[in-house]
Amino acid sequence: MSGKAQDPSTDLFRVRLVMLLHVKMYIGILLYCLLLTESLRGIVLLILLVVVNSLSFMRACLTDPGRVNRKAHHKYLPDVVTFGRGISTQICTNKSGDWIRAIRIDGTEYEEKYCLECNLFRIAGMSHCRECDRCVLDMDHHCVWFGNCIGRNNIRHFHIYLYTLVAVILMNAALFYSLLAMYPGQGTFPALALRILAFALATLYTVFFSIIFLFAMFNIYVALNSSTSREFIKNGTGSRQLDIKKACRNLSRLRPDISFDQPSV
Structure with a gap:
């Protein structure tokens, strides 16, 4: 889109x-x-x-x-990556069918939603602007x-x-x-x-x-x-x-x- x-x-x-x-x-x-x-x-x-x-x-x-900067293609596949003791990431789909990346650090989970327009996972505070057609950090x-x-x-x-x-x-x-x-x-x-x-x-x-x-x-x-x-x-x-x-x-x-x-x- x-x-x-x-x-x-x-x-x-x-x-x-x-x-x-x-x-x-x-x-x-x-x-x-x-x-x-x-x-x-x-x-x-x-x-x-x-x-x-x-x-x-x-x-x-x-x-x-x-x-x-957006990515040209979607290149993520469902997987789990462990970086060390108590730290891991999991790329999967939620109940709505949307791609998410779950980051677990010492039992605490952070979730990043996927932007279909920019082909990237949005960190906290990042949102996609429909007028600019780009994701913006800490978008107000x-x-x-x-x-x-x-x-x-x-x-x-x-x-x-x-x-x-x-x-x-x-x-x-x-x-x-x-x-x-x-x-x-x-x-x-x-x-x-x-x-x-x-x-x-x-x-x-x-x-x-x-x-x-x-x-x-x-x-x-x-x-x-x-x-x-x-x-x-x-x-x-x-x-x-x-x-x-x-x-x-x-x-x-x-x-x-x-x-x-x-x-x-």
């Missing part, structure tokens, strides 16, 4: 739409600096916010999320906004972008609410039209802020439980205990475990 073929015209429309929305938000930040920010420190912080947001967006789009989700999967290698950029995007949208909403307060309508049609436009944009940014803020809180909650969005939606948190050190590492992801494509296994 193959992944979904992407329509070039649809992808081009997505790119243009995303770029337009970012330019619009950044212009809002510029107007906030010119009209409402009096201190140089505040202007520098807002410019830094835009720079970090735009760079993290590009890194999340362009970084390989951790795609795994496929993001239409980025046109890329969010996985082990780029999730840190995704987190940084998401948190700074909350601030960018908040500043845009604050800009239009401030304009409504600073320039009350004088009864003329142009002034009334501008107030209606400012109110509509302020309301729109408020809705966007609420959605993105809740999404950011969800990602923080998932990271605190040492999970991914995909695992959380599928299995919940289970019986995992909160590990503060691991949770902070998951939130920042400043030191990913890998930097390059992994060979198939």
Whole structure:
């Protein structure tokens, strides 16, 4: 089976739409600096916010999320391999008829499911992306906004972008609410039209802020439980205990475990 073929015209429309929305938000930040920010420190912080947001967006789009090289052919046969005392692997089919590889270490069994598209066994956290048609390590989700999967290698950029995007949208909403307060309508049609436009944009940014803020809180909650969005939606948190050190590492992801494509296994 193959992944979904992407329509070039649809992808081009997505790119243009995303770029337009970012330019619009950044212009809002510029107007906030010119009209409402009096201190140089505040202007520098807002410019830094835009720079970090735009760079993290590009890194999340362009970084390989951790795609795994597929195998050309299925070459596994049912067998049992013993590596030493208490350590063995068994390739077989489960009750559903799916290929699995059971790894037993000192009485504890770990199960790896087989990916028919990539012809390999998926280690823990690896999932197959239908849009990319590749297995991805620690796959969180496929993001239409980025046109890329969010996985082990780029999730840190995704987190940084998401948190700074909350601030960018908040500043845009604050800009239009401030304009409504600073320039009350004088009864003329142009002034009334501008107030209606400012109110509509302020309301729109408020809705966007609420959605993105809740999404950011969800990602923080998932990271605190040492999970991914995909695992959380599928299995919940289970019986995992909160590990503060691991949770902070998951939130920042400043030191990913890998930097390059992994060979198939």
